[in-house]
Amino acid sequence: MSVESLPVLKPNDFASDQDVRWCPGCGDYAILAQMKKVLPTLGVPRENIVFVSGIGCSSRFPYYMNTYGMHSIHGRAPAVATGIKTVRPDLQVWVITGDGDGLSIGGNHLMHAIRRNMDLNIVLFNNRIYGLTKGQYSPTSLLGHKTKSTPMGAIDNPLNPLSIVIGAEGTFVARTIDTNLKHMGKVMERAAAHSGTSFIEVYQNCNVFNDGAWEYAKDRETKAETTLELEHGKPMIFGKDRDKGIRLNGLDPEVVQLGKGITEDDLLFHDERAIEPSLAYLLTRMRHQDGFPEPIGVFRAVAAPRYDELINDQIELAVTERGAGDLETLFHSGDTWKVE
Amino acid sequence: MSTVSQKPTQQLEEATVRFCGDSGDGMQLAGTQFTNTSALAGNDVATFPDFPAEIRAPRGTKAGVSGFQIHFSSKEIYTPGDNVDALVAMNPAALVTNIGDLRGGGILICNEGAFDKKGLEQAGYESNPLEDGSLEKNYVLHKVDMTKLTRATVDDLGLSQKQADRCRNFFAMGLVFWLYDRSLDPTIRFIEDKFGKKPEVAEANRRALTAGFNYGETVEAINTQYQVGKAELSPGTYRNIMGNTALAWGLITAARLSGRRLFLGAYPITPASDILHELAKHKNYDVLTFQAEDEIAAVTAAIGAAYAGEMAVTASSGPGIALKGEALGLAVMTELPMIVINVQRGGPSTGLPTKTEQADLFQAMYGRNGECPMPVIAAAGPADCFDAAQEAWRIAVEHMIPVFFLTDGYIANGSEPWRIPDVDSLEKTKVTYAAPLENGDDFLPYERNEKLARPWARPGTPTLMHRVGGLEKQDITGNVSYDPANHQHMVDTRAKKVSIIAESIPPQEVDGPESGELLVVSWGGPYGSCATAVHAAQAAGKSVAHCHLRYLNPFPKNLEQVLRSYKKVLIPELNCGQLRSILRSEFLIDVAGLNKVQGKPFSVGEILERIEEEVLGVGS
Numbered sequence: 001m002s003v004e005s006l007p008v009l010k011p012n013d014f015a016s017d018q019d020v021r022w023c024p025g026c027g028d029y030a031i032l033a034q035m036k037k038v039l040p041t042l043g044v045p046r047e048n049i050v051f052v053s054g055i056g057c058s059s060r061f062p063y064y065m066n067t068y069g070m071h072s073i074h075g076r077a078p079a080v081a082t083g084i085k086t087v088r089p090d091l092q093v094w095v096i097t098g099d100g101d102g103l104s105i106g107g108n109h110l111m112h113a114i115r116r117n118m119d120l121n122i123v124l125f126n127n128r129i130y131g132l133t134k135g136q137y138s139p140t141s142l143l144g145h146k147t148k149s150t151p152m153g154a155i156d157n158p159l160n161p162l163s164i165v166i167g168a169e170g171t172f173v174a175r176t177i178d179t180n181l182k183h184m185g186k187v188m189e190r191a192a193a194h195s196g197t198s199f200i201e202v203y204q205n206c207n208v209f210n211d212g213a214w215e216y217a218k219d220r221e222t223k224a225e226t227t228l229e230l231e232h233g234k235p236m237i238f239g240k241d242r243d244k245g246i247r248l249n250g251l252d253p254e255v256v257q258l259g260k261g262i263t264e265d266d267l268l269f270h271d272e273r274a275i276e277p278s279l280a281y282l283l284t285r286m287r288h289q290d291g292f293p294e295p296i297g298v299f300r301a302v303a304a305p306r307y308d309e310l311i312n313d314q315i316e317l318a319v320t321e322r323g324a325g326d327l328e329t330l331f332h333s334g335d336t337w338k339v340e
Numbered sequence: 341m342s343t344v345s346q347k348p349t350q351q352l353e354e355a356t357v358r359f360c361g362d363s364g365d366g367m368q369l370a371g372t373q374f375t376n377t378s379a380l381a382g383n384d385v386a387t388f389p390d391f392p393a394e395i396r397a398p399r400g401t402k403a404g405v406s407g408f409q410i411h412f413s414s415k416e417i418y419t420p421g422d423n424v425d426a427l428v429a430m431n432p433a434a435l436v437t438n439i440g441d442l443r444g445g446g447i448l449i450c451n452e453g454a455f456d457k458k459g460l461e462q463a464g465y466e467s468n469p470l471e472d473g474s475l476e477k478n479y480v481l482h483k484v485d486m487t488k489l490t491r492a493t494v495d496d497l498g499l500s501q502k503q504a505d506r507c508r509n510f511f512a513m514g515l516v517f518w519l520y521d522r523s524l525d526p527t528i529r530f531i532e533d534k535f536g537k538k539p540e541v542a543e544a545n546r547r548a549l550t551a552g553f554n555y556g557e558t559v560e561a562i563n564t565q566y567q568v569g570k571a572e573l574s575p576g577t578y579r580n581i582m583g584n585t586a587l588a589w590g591l592i593t594a595a596r597l598s599g600r601r602l603f604l605g606a607y608p609i610t611p612a613s614d615i616l617h618e619l620a621k622h623k624n625y626d627v628l629t630f631q632a633e634d635e636i637a638a639v640t641a642a643i644g645a646a647y648a649g650e651m652a653v654t655a656s657s658g659p660g661i662a663l664k665g666e667a668l669g670l671a672v673m674t675e676l677p678m679i680v681i682n683v684q685r686g687g688p689s690t691g692l693p694t695k696t697e698q699a700d701l702f703q704a705m706y707g708r709n710g711e712c713p714m715p716v717i718a719a720a721g722p723a724d725c726f727d728a729a730q731e732a733w734r735i736a737v738e739h740m741i742p743v744f745f746l747t748d749g750y751i752a753n754g755s756e757p758w759r760i761p762d763v764d765s766l767e768k769t770k771v772t773y774a775a776p777l778e779n780g781d782d783f784l785p786y787e788r789n790e791k792l793a794r795p796w797a798r799p800g801t802p803t804l805m806h807r808v809g810g811l812e813k814q815d816i817t818g819n820v821s822y823d824p825a826n827h828q829h830m831v832d833t834r835a836k837k838v839s840i841i842a843e844s845i846p847p848q849e850v851d852g853p854e855s856g857e858l859l860v861v862s863w864g865g866p867y868g869s870c871a872t873a874v875h876a877a878q879a880a881g882k883s884v885a886h887c888h889l890r891y892l893n894p895f896p897k898n899l900e901q902v903l904r905s906y907k908k909v910l911i912p913e914l915n916c917g918q919l920r921s922i923l924r925s926e927f928l929i930d931v932a933g934l935n936k937v938q939g940k941p942f943s944v945g946e947i948l949e950r951i952e953e954e955v956l957g958v959g960s
Binding site: 016017018045046047048050051052055062063065066067068069070071072073074076079080081082083084085086087088090091108109111112311312314315317318319321322323324325327328330331332334335336337338339340 | 376379380382526529570573574575576577578579580589592593596601603605622623624625626627628630632633634636637640641642643644645646647648649650652666667669670674760761763782799800801802803804805806807808809810811819820
């Protein structure tokens with residue numbers, strides 16, 4: 001048996017012939033570049049990859065990839081992707097969405113794709129603003145955020161994307177940052193390898209309508225204090241001097257200083273494989289306030305049955321039990337009579 | 341059972357029976373069993389189930405009355421009948437809401453036990469109509485205490501009273517089976533299939549059925565048995581089929597003959613849900629049913645399945661179709677083949693979910709943003725759904741276009757005999773995917789053939805990677821384009837893609853003279869009433885023809901010429917004149933309408949009456 005080796009592809013092989021039209025300086029460029037870098041390492045032929053998006057700046061993504069793709073309608077990408085993956089489990093399907101597309105108009109589809117554990121890789125570009133419609137507040141904009149549609153400040157409580165994903169029974173939940181390329185690449189690789197819905201929230205900067213929304217998490221000076229890189233099985237340590245940690249006090253996390261009688265063993269250890277989602281949920285609730293860091297990395301990665309597999313298993317089982325469908329049999333099932 | 345009755349029998353050409361009772365009384369089951377038995381006996385049959393939107397409205401109320409009408413005949417019939425010859429009323433509410441349809445001199449069987457003080461009050465009767473002599477004046481009344489008789493016959497089986505009372509519909513069936521000399525065997529087989537795992541329930545139902553039958557034979561008050569002979573149908577093997585079932589089977593057939601997987605995206609909605617239920621049963625035919633989180637997910641998942649290269653369908657009713665509107669624009673823009681089914685019901689808004697109407701034609705024709713035409717076809721009756729579904733798929737694939745398929749609640753839940761086709765005789769719709777490119781050329785996803793159809797490139801095919809989407813596409817390359825001239829060209833092209841379908845559909849036929857005084861035009865559910873009324877008018881020497889449209893967009897090429905061959909055109913529609921408006925604007929022809937929006941199908945009588953008026957008025 002001869003093994004035909006796949007042609008070795010480079011990032012550029014995944015670039016379509018279309019000009020990229022995001023604003024100069026947009027965080028989307030970095031995500032696109034990283035995706036083109038990661039895909040050649042996965043060993044999946046380009047023709048077996050489909051990118052599906054909704055509407056918004058991020059949703060232009062499929063046009064820039066030399067794969068199959070659909071730029072669908074606002075909020076519906078997870079549903080379109082569900083149809084594709086259900087009839088064609090052989091394809092690798094990515095969903096590109098944003099905070100408005102995924103969490104506002106498309107919140108319902110996102111929730112249901114996740115709870116079905118459809119084998120999709122969903123990347124949500126979170127810039128806390130509507131960019132394509134020129135600067136209205138989004139479901140992740142902070143309270144008090146002044147925008148064109150909220151001149152006196154936003155008065156609706158923001159959603160926390162990863163809390164929603166865990167609430168919807170997400171099996172792979174991760175967060176990364178558009179400027180942390182190496183980290184983003186690792187997270188994308190992990191997402192692609194996961195069987196079931198993989199969800200990545202990317203802190204993405206809209207330099208035109210919401211510049212600096214994630215600055216605290218990106219700035220070289222502050223990011224060590226404001227972010228916490230999760231590693232499975234490792235204690236949760238952060239800080240420039242790696243001297244701070246997260247400890248559980250009852251049901252609440254607290255920031256503690258290492259030393260003075262507190263050792264690593266007192267800290268919370270990350271367990272992304274915990275079947276109970278409580279720890280992962282708790283981590284999604286940690287916001288950059290009161291000295292807490294915001295976790296990045298893989299919050300949760302657990303195995304669970306997938307809708308796209310189960311539905312095709314049922315077809316196979318039905319064929320095994322009843323035989324491949326035959327039209328004559330169908331038409332003559334039940335009572336019939338003859339007219340001579 | 342093959343007892344030969346000792347009582348006199350009378351031959352009838354046809355008869356119409358209606359079972360009515362509380363929505364928990366099992367009237368739909370009684371009607372279905374009587375229908376199947378009559379069909380097996382060789383009658384032509386047509387049925388009309390009529391049930392409330394509530395699953396269990398308060399017991400005994402008028403709102404909770406459920407009915408099932410069966411018209412069975414020894415000649416060919418097209419409707420469930422205007423007037424009822426025999427009415428079975430299980431309680432006072434059923435009687436008061438249905439008695440108006442029983443013809444003078446008709447047989448009325450009432451479940452006497454339900455005519456108590458409370459039941460009469462709920463129905464609004466001041467005195468008991470079974471006792472005050474009011475009914476006997478007009479009808480042949482049989483008072484039968486089915487509750488008591490059924491309880492007595494299942495007495496020793498150890499059932500609760502509630503369980504015993506659930507068998508009453510079988511008693512009623514048994515009695516009507518005797519009245520029309522029908523065999524109990526198919527129903528006994530049904531009982532064994534359905535209740536085989538609960539032997540005491542099966543036995544109780546069997547006993548109630550037999551007791552009802554024997555009651556008819558023994559009770560002296562019921563003194564005549566009726567017989568309706570076999571109808572002369574074309575030779576073949578037949579089965580009785582409901583519209584939604586025929587539609588589901590048509591879809592399965594189209595998918596099998598094309599060698600494609602069948603994907604249905606659907607969200608539960610009356611009266612379309614039975615399509616989902618039926619398809620979900622047939623997974624061994626490679627049918628994938630996706631019960632989506634909402635109507636929008638149902639249609640967009642179908643669009644995904646179409647992009648992935650399989651046979652995609654979404655099925656709903658008016659309110660659901662309204663939600664799908666934006667996605668249908670995407671399907672039109674991406675030029676993907678799929679079928680969009682609307683089983684119409686009374687609207688607007690939630691409207692009359694369980695009642696029939698044809699008021700979504702404009703929605704199918706125009707209900708999307710932008711210039712967004714779609715082909716529209718409509719089934720004429722339950723069995724026709726099978727053929728029309730395959731035709732919808734042919735159009736979708738050959739023209740790379742989403743196709744609207746209209747039926748309605750009357751067609752969906754109605755049933756009629758269906759001559760089972762020879763599988764080899766069915767037309768196959770061939771699916772041809774774009775082949776991989778070998779010479780390094782760029783793939784052109786919007787390059788068109790003579791039908792203006794673009795190639796269907798299946799993901800997984802090397803060299804054909806391409807992106808589609810809702811933004812305007814440059815013709816040929818499929819790249820995003822904001823070029824003014826290109827947009828004009830693409831809007832024109834999408835319109836032409838629809839109109840070009842007229843080249844591949846059969847010319848419009850008429851039933852009757854090729855020219856004359858009046859042409860009755862129909863589409864969808866009213867087919868049967870119109871055909872029957874026109875035949876009656878023709879038999880009375882009137883110059884009337886009938887033209888039934890399956891293709892509503894585009895119209896057959898000769899339609900204008902057909903319309904212009906008659907002095908007058910009349911369109912009976914269960915809406916306020918939607919097809920009439922379209923024909924008038926399309927052809928600048930005056931067209932009269934017979935319009936009704938009462939949640940009920942046309943009776944033959946009301947169409948015939950209008951035909952006579954129109955014909956009398958010709959030339960005046």
